[in-house]
Amino acid sequence: MSHTESPALANHLMDTVLPVRPAMVDRGSGIRMKPGMVEDVIASGTAMAMVISQRKALVTAEGLWFGDATALWAALKESDAGAAAIYLGTTLMSSSLPEGTPVLLFTTTEPPAAGTATIPSDVQWAGFREVAATLDAMDTALFIEASAISNWHATHTHCPQCGSPTEVEAGGWVRRCPKDNSEHYPRTDPAIIVTVVGPDGRLLLGGGGPVDAKNYSTLAGFVEPGESLEQAVVREIGEEVGVRVTACQYLGSQSWPFPASLMLGFTATTDDTVARPDGVEVTRARWFSRDELQEAVLSGEITISTRLSIARSLIEHWYGGVIEDLQP
Ligand SMILES: [Zn+2]
Known part of the structure; x- marks a missing residue:
């Protein structure tokens, strides 16, 4: 607002747009560029992870289910060689996760059954629309972010220039072609x-x-x-x-x-x-x-x-x- 605008005018202008919902996580776009960043976060023992498979996430009656990233990753990799890890960010406020928690998304090609590996038996697979009404702001934001990035990976596995399989970099936010070195970014x-x-x-x-x-x-x-x-x-x-x-x-x-x-x-x-x-x-x-x-x-x-x-x-x-x- 410039100092020449009256407060009444400023209020009127603010009333004319939909409310801005603040970001729930710091996506760490700088730190995620570091090679091996996701592996470091998994090994740190401080990160939590949500799981998406075939557009559904693991949920509890209260919201998204998060597992200890270190143990969960070890179990998932053993049962699914195609499992992938993506850095979603660090929570900016407390929810079911404390503020400052690094959060990862693990995607799997085949949904692992609840009650196996390190997944408890009382969680289930659900699509966003099925559970959206029960999710708090943090879980809503993470489910949306995780859906967006996992949908992109699922449909952009190969280089659009030469057709070679691409490799995942930058915490899961870039895919690079090993043949022509082209970089590919998530699309919206x-x-x-x-x-x-x-x-x-x-x-x-x-x-x-x-x-x-x-x-x-x-x-x-x-x-x-x-x-x-x-x-x-x-x-x-x-x-x-x-x-x-x-x-x-x-x-x-x-x-x-x-x-x-x-x-x-x-x-x-x-x-x-x-x-x-x-x-x-x-x-x-x-x-x-x-x-x-x-x-x-x-x-x-x-x-x-x-x-x-x-x-x-x-x-x-x-x-x-x-x-x-x-x-x-
Ligand atoms: Zn290529």
Whole structure:
């Protein structure tokens, strides 16, 4: 804030964006460059590790399961030669792990059974969506980071230039081709997700699948190469519902690595009052006033995105508060 801005203006500006969620771990992008860094962390006896296999993590009833990295790695390597270790970072606050704990991700090609090796019998395998509602901020952040990096490794095993198998470096954050020495970094696919607001202040929501389905959400789409975020907003909204966006504002983002998306949240305005779904990606679209939306949700007429997603944050940003859900 510059000293010429009034406090009232500064508050107003801060109110217009989604809250920033602080990082939960220090990713140590400097220290992880050191060759053999992961092996050193494993040997240190201070690190804890989570396990992901085939997009599922080991969880307990309370959240992510973490094992002693030294013992767990020895057991995993014995049962799975393809097991890999990735440095996720050091915790910046206390959760089920103390602050300052180095955390590793172990990935395996075949999920080891609970009750074997050093994995207790009361843990189980679960995907992010199955357990997300029960995870605290630390476990959510680690599950998201671990999903993003493990999905990248699983699908980028070979050099895109020459086809040779690549080798993992930098704590699991770089793959290098031994043949042509090219370095390859984890990829993230930007996607825009948008609340479209009409000239009367009403919100446009849409959905795919069966025309009479009940779920409504914000419109979204991937950014294409050579396109700005704003151009992607205008293009996607035009394509999906035939509405011409006249202005848009960035509100915040959410990592959504299933498999590799970064959702960039916008609110856009239009002078149009008629939406024409393309019938392919979007099969139904509807304008809502604030009262209409709350009423439709409470009556069970429609459902909207859950609190896990940035879609809900964007909708509630437009709404100006919390939208009550229908209690089952
Ligand atoms: Zn190569």
